Amino acid sequence: TSLYFTLISFTTIGFGDILPSQPDYIAHIAICLLIGLALVSTVINxxxxxxxxxxxxMDKNIDNEYKNALEKLECDDVQFEYCADNGDINND
Incomplete structure (x- = not known):
């Protein structure tokens, strides 16, 4: 029950089905909840x-792969035009 109460309170769901049994515990629980909420928000951050x-x-990796593929295509086009202009199949 205490784990359920803690998780429900820290995630700010707060169903209200479980409450502290004595009023003296309310201040203690309020302090614990503030610390717990700070910890939960830090972990989420x-x-x-x-x-x-x-x-x-991943974005940088995709950009680099795209640039490399584009450079390869441009290089292949240049070699093809060179072969077409000279009528030579070899690139020597």
């Missing part, structure tokens, strides 16, 4: 940064 870095890395 770290995960977001990792996903963002992964996406940026």
């Amino acid at each position: 770290v995960i977001k940064q990792q996903i963002e870095a992964l996406a940026i890395g």
Whole structure:
């Protein structure tokens, strides 16, 4: 029950089905919840940064592959035009 209460409270869902049994515990739980919410938001922020870095890395990788493929195509076109102009099949 305590794990359920903690998870529901930290994720700010708060169904209200489980409450502290004594009023003295409310202040203690409020402090714990503030600390817990700070921890949860920090963890979520770290995960977001990792996903963002992964996406940026993938984007750069895709850009590099595209540029390399484009350069290869341009190089192949130049070689083809050279062969067509000289009538020579070899690129020597």
